[in-house]
Every structure is written in C-alpha cells, then in structure tokens.
Ligand code: HEM
Ligand SMILES: [Cu+2]
C-alpha cells in the first residue's frame with residue numbers, strides 16, 4: 001500500500017475513534033451524574049499521559065530512521081536541476097531503472113518545489129528549490145515508465161503549469 | 170434562558186460596545202474571504218471560467234483576511250472576557266482595531282490593485298519579483314500596520330493584567346513550586362502565555378520587514394533560508410496563538426455549561442509553561458523539505474510538534490471529555506457547537522501531527538492535506554469556537570434566547586456543509602493533489618472533481634451561515650442600544 005493510503009486510513013480510523021469518544025461522552029452527559037466524579041477521572045489522567053507520551057516517543061524514533069536526509073554512500077548518478085519561473089531544466093531526462101539517483105536542485109529566481117510523481121500520479125517525494133542553495137534529493141526508481149515533476153511551491157501566476165518529466169528505462 | 174456568563178463584561182459599556190461593533194463587522198467581513206474560498210474551489214472545479222487569472226489573488230487575500238479576521242476576533246473575545254478580572258483600556262482597544270481595519274484594507278489594495286499575489290506567507294523572494302513597486306510597499310506596510318495593531322493591543326492586555334497580578338503569579342509558578350499564593354484563573358495564565366508568544370513573533374516579523382525594506386532601499390540581497398525561517402516563526406505562531414487565545418476563554422466559560430469550573434493547579438501550570446517553551450520551535454516543521462536546514466533542527470521541529478500535541482491531548486481535550494462525562498450539561502446551540510469544535514480541533518490535530526512526521530511530510534507537504542488539516546482546526550475548530558461564544562454573548566446582551574430549530578436544523582446544516590468541504594481537501598491529499606493550483610494538470614485530474622464537490626458543500630455552509638449571521642447581528646444591535 002502506498003504511504004498516502006496508509007496515512008489516510010490511519011487518519012480515518014483516528015477520526016472514527018474521536019467521534020465515537022465524543023458521542024459516548026455526550027450521551028453520558030445527559031444522564032444523572034454517576035458515582036464516577038471529575039476528580040476520579042482526573043486521577044487517571046496520568047495513565048493516559050504516559051500512554052500518549054510512549055506512543056509519540058516510539059513514533060518519533062521510528063520516523064527518524066526514515067527521513068529523506070541521509071547522505072551515506074555514493075549515488076549512482078547525479079542529475080542537476082535548475083528551477084525558474086516557470087520551467088525545470090534537468091541535465092539529463094532519462095535514467096536507468098534500479099539506480100540510486102541524486103537530484104541536486106537549485107533555483108534561479110524564486111523558491112520553487114521539486115515534486116516527483118510516478119505515472120499513476122502518486123507523489124514519491126519532494127524537495128524545495130531555493131535560490132542560493134542546493135538541495136540534494138535521492139530517489140531510486142524501481143519501475144520503468146514516465147515520471148512527472150511538478151512545482152510544489154507557489155512561485156507566481158504560472159505555478160500550476162510548471163512541470164517536466166523524466167523517463168526511467 | 171437564565172444564563173449570565175458574561176454579566177461583568179456586559180456591564181462595562183465601552184468594552185462591550187467596542188467588542189460588539191468588531192464582532193458585527195467581522196461576521197460581515199468574513200463573507201469576503203469566504204466568497205474567495207468558494208470562487209477558488211469553483212475555478213479549480215472548472216465551474217467558473219472568467220476569473221481564472223484572479224485565482225492567486227483570491228488565494229493570497231483569502232489567507233491574509235481569514236487569519237487577520239479570526240486572530241482579531243480571538244483577541245476581542247479575550248479582551249471582553251478578561252474584563253471580568255482586569256481593566257483593559259477602551260481607547261487602546263479602539264486604536265488597535267482601527268489599525269487592523271486599515272491594515273486589512275491596505276492588504277486588499279496591495280493584492281488586487283498592486284498585483285501582489287504572493288500567497289499569504291509571502292515567501293521571499295517572490296514579493297520582490299511580482300507586483301508593482303507601490304503594491305510591494307503597501308503590501309509590506311499592511312503587514313506592518315496589522316503587526317503594530319496586534320502588538321499595542323497585546324502589550325495593553327499584559328499591562329492590564331500586570332496591574333493585578335505579578336508575572337510569576339500569572340505563569341502559575343507558585344503552583345509549580347508548591348508555594349502558597351493567590352488563585353490565578355486559567356484564563357489569565359493561558360492569556361499571558363499566548364500574549365508573550367505573540368509579542369515575540371511580532372518582533373521577529375519586524376526584523377523580517379526591515380530586511381525587506383533594506384533590500385528595497387539598497388542593493389543588499391537577503392538570504393532565502395533565513396527569510397523563510399523568519400516568516401514561518403511569525404505565520405505559524407500567529408495561527409497557533411489564535412487557537413490558544415480562544416482556548417483561554419474556553420477554559421473560563423465552557424465548564425459553566427455544566428455548572429462547574431476548570432481550576433488552575435500544578436499540572437496545568439507546568440503544561441502551559443512548557444507550551445510556551447515548545448511552541449516557538451514547532452514552526453521548524455514548515456521547513457522539513459529544505460534539506461539544507463541543519464538536520465538536528467528538523468528533529469527538534471518534529472519533537473516540538475509532537476510535544477504540543479501531547480499537551481493538547483492530555484490536558485485540554487482530556488479535561489473536556491472528563492468534564493462533560495461527569496456533569497449534566499446544558500446543551501444549547503453554543504455549548505454543542507463548542508463541543509463539536511473541540512472534536513474538530515482534535516481531528517485536524519491528528520492530521521497535522523501525521524503531517525509533522527518527517528517521512529510523511531516528504532510525500533504530503535504542499536498537497537491538499539495541508540489546507541485539509543489547518544482548515545479543520547482553524548475554521549471548524551478555532552473560528553467556530555469564536556462563533557459559539559458570539560452566540561452566547563448575543564443572547565445575553567439582547568435577552569433573546571435561541572429557538573429549538575437552531576440545534577436541530579441549523580447546526581447539522583453548518584456541519585454537513587463544512588465537513589463536505591473539508592473532506593474534499595483530505596481526498597485531495599490522499600491523491601497527491603498539490604495545494605495552491607489554479608487548474609489541475611490532466612495527470613492529476615481527480616482534483617477537479619473534488620474541487621467541484623467542495624464548491625457545492627460550501628454553498629450548503631453559506632446557507633446556514635447567513636441565517637446564523639442575521640440572528641447574531643439582530644441581537645447585537647439590540648444589545649448595543651441598552
Ligand atoms: C467558508 C470557509 C472557507 C473556505 C470555503 C475556504 C477555502 C479555501 C481554499 C479553496 C483555499 C485554497 C486551497 C488551495 O491551496 O488550493 C484556502 C486556503 C487557505 N485558507 Fe481557507 N477557506 C475557508 C475558511 C478559512 C478560515 C476560517 C481560515 C482561517 C481562519 C482560512 C485560512 C486559509 C489559509 C491561511 C489558506 C492558505 C492561503 C495560501 O495558501 O496562501 N480559511 N481556503
Ligand atoms: Cu515553480
């Protein structure tokens with residue numbers, strides 16, 4: 001399953017849980033106060049606090065091992081990217097399947113975004129293209145086909161038309 | 170209806186009438202950026218062909234006006250509510266509001282006449298490259314005028330509080346260190362935390378504006394990464410403090426619907442003091458996709474974002490659920506809408522925390538997932554909380570109660586319209602549809618259908634909103650006369 005779908009499912013499940021919790025609590029507020037008082041529930045807050053903290057800490061450390069910032073080892077191929085109003089210039093527009101590609105992304109005028117989409121229209125990853133800096137984005141393409149690159153940072157009146165493509169053989 | 174939540178503020182005629190005038194103005198003014206929002210979804214959904222070229226102008230103006238209006242309304246609501254405990258100066262209140270109205274009008278002029286369609290966070294160096302020379306100056310000045318208005322106001326509120334409480338007291342340090350001391354209501358503590366953060370981020374915005382002026386006046390070229398950091402300290406913090414300002418008022422009044430109160434104490438003080446420390450670092454999550462930013466800063470951003478989430482979940486949200494489940498609540502239009510806003514804030518918060526996770530952000534940043542989550546906690550969360558309080562105030566100042574159909578029909582209508590609108594953003598995020606696109610490319614054409622559905626949902630919301638607005642305005646007018 002692609003990450004976007006997983007995320008969406010997680011969000012939907014959380015939303016259902018939140019709504020269910022609010023509805024249950026709402027219904028509870030209409031009946032006569034039971035023996036459980038606010039003070040009693042308050043004393044359980046710490047249990048909830050620890051659960052939430054442990055969950056977030058776990059998520060935090062898991063996430064750290066999947067960040068796109070790693071620079072270990074050498075890339076198989078380097079492609080220079082220059083973004084400007086309103087086009088991308090790539091030093092190469094065809095790459096081989098399975099190779100680790102490093103895009104070195106720069107901008108000429110304003111900040112743009114470099115978003116790599118597969119042929120099904122799923123965003124594989126992105127990086128900002130900022131004037132005065134070079135951002136390095138590493139992607140390994142495992143399926144041949146046509147990949148689209150869209151601008152993902154608002155850069156002016158033709159922002160939505162700023163795109164190019166990359167062929168993976 | 171025998172509610173008297175706001176009896177002290179209502180007796181303060183100057184504060185009351187200034188607040189009512191601003192609230193009335195903001196309810197009507199809201200229609201302008203709301204209409205821009207509808208027009209944007211209509212353009213994206215191919216329902217509208219003529220005003221295509223105005224899309225990015227609508228976008229910029231929508232963001233600026235929405236944040237401006239709701240931030241100001243939150244400040245006004247806080248000023249009104251605080252006047253139960255302290256004495257804010259009416260003169261300063263009016264001066265600040267006037268500056269803000271001037272700033273908002275200047276920004277409208279700059280965007281539409283000066284052609285400054287920069288997006289609401291005017292990412293450097295875009296404002297230097299587009300628009301007219303006058304437009305640029307007016308645009309930057311409008312941000313300056315808004316900032317000065319909010320700054321003067323925040324300082325005045327802090328001074329008013331300082332006349333009655335010392336700073337360590339307001340921050341609840343005597344609770345933290347177990348010393349004896351006066352009772353400080355949570356509204357004071359949360360207000361002080363938020364106002365300090367607001368003042369810090371406005372001062373940072375001043376640096377940002379000065380750097381812009383320097384570049385306009387001389388040949389100095391600014392550093393894009395620094396400018397991006399500066400603009401997000403400001404933009405992120407202002408948007409978040411908007412919610413906290415409302416939460417301060419919420420702590421004071423929501424429990425009254427169940428005949429109880431939220432008391433200040435050691436844990437609450439620790440939490441809000443840490444929030445002050447955490448919240449200024451969370452903005453780093455806006456720069457995850459700038460790989461040149463030091464990596465440790467990115468991790469701090471994720472940590473701080475999660476920290477803010479933990480604080481919100483285990484304190485405010487937990488307290489609301491615990492309180493409601495143990496009290497017999499008076500469920501009227503206001504309390505029900507407030508309760509729903511807390512749920513929306515939670516739902517949007519979950520989506521925000523997901524996006525504040527670096528590997529997720531890599532694939533969701535600048536897609537429609539972003540407007541999806543921030544509209545959920547900002548529009549159906551914070552702004553809706555303010556609307557709920559406006560309703561309570563409207564009923565109290567006028568002595569006119571609510572009709573049963575409001576809870577039965579109006580509320581579901583508003584909720585259905587808003588939820589449909591939001592859900593289409595979430596679907597857009599699921600399908601990697603970029604945010605801020607005037608037209609969706611053929612490769613991402615699902616975006617068009619979602620935009621169309623969103624436009625129809627917005628109309629449902631508008632139908633309900635107009636009725637609501639009319640009822641509130643009628644009551645405000647009656648209240649101002651007494
Ligand atoms: C009637 C309700 C609303 C509608 C129909 C609406 C619609 C929209 C739309 C269509 C966008 C552009 C999405 C895109 O990037 O393609 C947008 C962006 C935005 N909205 Fe709203 N919105 C509403 C309420 C609000 C509220 C209440 C707030 C804040 C309190 C808000 C703040 C913003 C901001 C800050 C942006 C980003 C602007 C930018 O990207 O420069 N909106 N909204
Ligand atoms: Cu671009």
Ligand SMILES: [Cu+2]
Nearest residue numbers: 151153155159
């Ligand atoms: Cu762009």
